[in-house]
Amino acid sequence: MVPAVVSSRFLSLGERIRIADRVRQPGISLRTIAAELGRPVSTIARELHRNRQSGGTYQPHAAHELAAGRRARPKVGKLVADPVLRAVVQDGLDQRWSPQQIARRLRRDHPDRSEWHVTCETIYQALYVQARGGLRREVAGWLRSGRVTRRPHVRPDQRRPRMATEMLMISDRPPEVADRAVPGHWEGDLIMGAFNRSAIGTLVERATRYVMLLHLPDGYAPSAVRDALIAKIATLPAQLRRSLTWDQGSEMHLHGQFTQATSMPVYFCDPHAPWQRGSNENTNGLLRQYFPKGTDLAVHTAEHLNAVAAELNDRPRMTLNWDSPTERMTQLLTTDHHQQCRNDP
Template sequence: MQYHQLTSEERFMFSLLRKQGCSVSGIAQQLGRHRSTLYRELNRNSCHRTDGAYRPSKAHRRALSRRYYSQRNTRFYWPEYELVESYLRERWSPEQVSGYLRLHQVLQISHETIYRHIWRDKRSGGDLWTYLRGSQKQRRKRYRSHDSRGRMGGKRHISERPKSINQRLHKGHWEIDTVMGKGSKACIVTLVERKTGYTLIGKMPNRTTEALNDAVLMLMCRYRSGRFKTITADNGTEFHQYQQLEHETGVRFYFATPYHSWERGTNENTNGLIRQYIPKGKNMASVTQRECDAIANELNRRPRKRLGYKSPIHCFLNC
């Protein structure tokens, strides 16, 4: 099946017939086009930033410009992209489109190329992005791309952590995370001991490195030395001053792989339990340290199946 953009003459005829009061469906029949093609033409090439009117000369220039930029440094041209768009508008994901076309030997196009086309279309005023399932935000991570957000030099990767920690053989090895609310910068920091599940919760006025370090030191000072040997964190910027904590406490920090939350599964699961007390969307400005301690105490006194139905506090203090 061949796909062709509207010609300049078709655009002028489209504009003229609209001014005469013809419906889009009726114009589509006269031009021998599908009505969705004309609706797409209106959505893409009308003057949305001014009065919303459709001007054929400007529409044609805009279409030619979009075609030029979509074809630079690529082996795919408008007919191929129009075919891809027809499936996207049926709510297919880029991966589904790519896989289907490859399976039927119609077109060899990667889903990454389709995503790039979608975001180019969005910058040009198109609406392809609205058909994505996660249409509220552009995808953050790209395969084989360099992610420069919050990079820290010299940090230890979780793969360097001793195997005994992975196997939960000894106490003293913790996972750490911050949990945000809404409506304020206030948040909490959670520390969970891997072997026993013992949990500590600290209130933070904001998610800065200073607030994080103050809260962690406050929680650690409640216990005698030796209770904290290692801490595994994610790659949040609030942990950028981890070396200060290492210097003051002797604890050793490790960092999980970006976007691998399962590497800190104990902490992630505990945060889910904490959400029973502090639901998503709650403004944490009103949460006090006393409340944080009370929540942690309840969690630490619950019997756990993996502990033989003993409580985390019993295993942490006695076992």
């Protein structure tokens, strides 16, 4: 017979043998064992508490058999097997008590009846899973959620990654980006409209503080942000397309496709570190003068966004020795043009 496949969530026999070997060695802590196995410390502690022999020794093969016996399925649910317990739980549900309230009162009111010490999950399973039923299904609609079907809980290892491809972190950026000595490195972000239903993309060049705005009339889904970024970056000369730094917002889910289209790597800031995009954060504050919080940003046309960007770029900046970003950008492009002319044969 083909052995059943056991989830990696459970300790394997090999791991239990490793635990047995290590606990016999003096001076080895549970934290050390957990680190070696890549498991939480609580898992190791619980394993030893549950599966030690009566004499206090830990035998891995016996422990493995004990754990497998507990895991055997199918099992008859407590509410199915005990009609009196089922009636008590049903009475609590009829009074609009939550499963948690029922489970806690059973433990408090019947401390000596361990077979009645059910968890709230047991009650939810009886309500939502027909195969493990025993409770009237219509009562599920009386729960505070109002749902009659179970909303699945996704485990952390099943969550969809925020980004489609691996992120390059800000610590991977070349030193030339940090000192602003080389132009062509940009910072980007979104400013959000009312109820987060609309957005405008913002781009700031780190050396000149030159601003460009992304028109996102149909929302800020990853594909919309990708396309708007590609179109805007395509308007720049090659020497101004070196890198982009962004926060870890899900709108950059398709950053790999942007990089493939533009040859610009995207570097991501650390979580909750807006100062790592200081120029962009400052610009977003200035933009709120034109696009107040709590307003619908989708009503602004691309032409209006370009006009706002031009007005910001014409403002003299103290950090630029009172030059404007437009003047600095013009100087930069003019110098590059003259350099290229001298290099041409």
